[in-house]
Amino acid sequence: MSGANGARISRIAPQRRHTLQFLREIRAFSPVFLDTEVDMSAVQRLRADARERGERSSVLSYVLYATARVLARHPQANAAIRGGGRPRVARYPSVNGKITLDKTVGGERIVLSTVLADLQHTELAEIQRQIEHHRDGDPQVMPEYAGTRLLHRLPWPVGGWLFRLGVRPLSRRAATFGTFAVTSLSHRPVDGFASVGGTTITLGLGQVAERPVVRDGRVAVAPTMRLTLTFDHRVIDGAEAADVLAGIKAALETFERPSTRPDAPAPAAAQSQEAR
Template identity: 30%
Template sequence: MSVIPLKGMRGAIARNMTLGWQAPRVAMTVEVDMSACLGQQVGVTPQVLSAVAGALRDHPALNAWLTPEGIAPQSVVNLGMAVALAEGLAVPVIRNAAARSLADMAQQVRELAAAARQQSLPPKAYQGGSFTVTNLGATGIDWFTPILNPPQVGILGIGRTLDTPVVRDGQIVIAPMMSMTLVFDHRAVDGHPAALFLADLRKRLEAGVLP
């Protein structure tokens, strides 16, 4: 079999992943009851992205870049959305995500994912992201720890939603539980504010994302 050279898209992925892996990163995971999000006209991914955007607006320490000069807070939430391609990975950016309605977010997800797979997006569509979300739930993965997307200081990995026995008011019930793993750069963000962000995100999803 021939060797596949690390160039083009594969080379760019390799370089970026190496930089992300070198960061002093920390991962933390929570389980989310998705009962309020299921059965909606809008899928899980847009709801998660909308909730992430709102949580980042209220926890701006995660909405930042780490540059050679220091920590650069980003005034607008520009969400990177990981899209799997046959030959690699693309991360188009949803601009000003915190200002978008849920319906608008769903449209953005559909259009950007389709255009990324068709490789019809301009280079600027992949630039300027302030935080990234990657969802492997559709593949049956329970949870995973994604690699940071420099210069961003945080990334969220989403696993599948699985009917799981949980305890509610002393009783065992079945609930659709989904894992979320936050990976963050400890040079820029400490554990406590990162945990508060993740707790807020869980609260938003369990309450149901507003349209």
Template identity: 25%
Template structure:
């Protein structure tokens, strides 16, 4: 029997997808639930699996754009797996001296040096051109759109991470042992942002033509770097989640994003975004708003810096914070007040984020 596999609908707003890459070849025998192809939508890369066992016949090639419901491949379930002879690879025995000679290299006893010649052909000046994925093209459009359609402004502050670092240093091993996950900093920032959003609701709002929509729930988008580009999976109802629940959800979403298994529903609908450029060593930046949201908080690396406390110079772990916001809906008072509220919550986590409770109780240790 011939089974026709069709493009499923990744989400309500998506009408077409692009084939990113085939994971099998024409005529291969595939098994049910085996990953066979990666497809790109405007919002995510999805992996399709075989619906039945059989021999596959491809109906489109990598780079093709297909509509939802189009046939992407056919599987002949009447065919059985055939044994294919394996041709052993033959490796040519090439001496090291020959390779060095052909590559125009010489040895000096401690490493390699390139022999300098006047022959221009010995200099490599190659380049390659490749088509951007549908996800990357859509991301590019959204980034440009955010700059063109918003009155984006960025305000900054600095954060003393001493208290957060002390809590993590003291409890991270017990937390890992008890819950099987790391105690990171994003759960603290998520908690602090939710409290600040309640104090400054305009930051949790969007503009819809001539109206303002103010959300009374807190779905926090967390920027994640994936092989296919930047994704922003959403932690739903962050206001009612515990530290443990936030950390577990972050781990789950990050794994799905980095392995191309995240769904469109899991990366849409956030009300506010947190982006941690500090993971890559960024000291300072002006993050771009995740449109149609109205604000994004940028985190940066933690560096020991001299600061003045009680008229004395001391060294503290400092992180620079950046809040980019849409000035059409958020005024300077709200933006600065929001960032100060986040700073105060993170510098006083026991009193503000944990309501004076024991850390061990809050972290369920």
């Protein structure tokens, strides 16, 4: 169909139905946005060391690792809410991270998401392996995306009902939505952005770039990253969200090669900064 001005008008591609269902579902979200700048020198050194050993390590894997351990110490933020008149809150024992993926399905460029479970106990190398599995795999055949492919095929009302059935019950939310979300545009010349991932905490990652910083009263140059945190004000308040953001920042800036023990304590610097 063509409009009066020659514009080509057509139905939205079925591959985008899951995105529309998601956006409809999170309309009740009450977002507040915080941001900070993170000195990524420690992370970049570790990534360089990994490359010398022939290993991959993305910024995303470090952020997931650090955030999961911070949220394990902030159970109020590792939560989800449901209901208007009589709202209920669920706090989850596992920290599950949702990541977004830039994919092309049936010729249509879309965003897909997947949830990585129990990240508070998962080693950095395993997080990286899972990221690469989803990044490099074909969502048109991967069993993890069977539900999304079904949404693309079903009529809109039926697909909407099925989507709500999967994500609304608090007992399922951690598995289907995650308990926090991370979305990254760090591979593009984007300094920072805010996103609502449908979870109480959503992180937006900008590019890591050389920028001026002040160290010991002097200006130096360091690789820094703009880190944005969006929180759902229905679940937590600004002070709690600020503590989470401060903890993630400190953990990334003091990152050491992770212990082989999954229950290794957080860096002292991260703990002290959260307590301020």
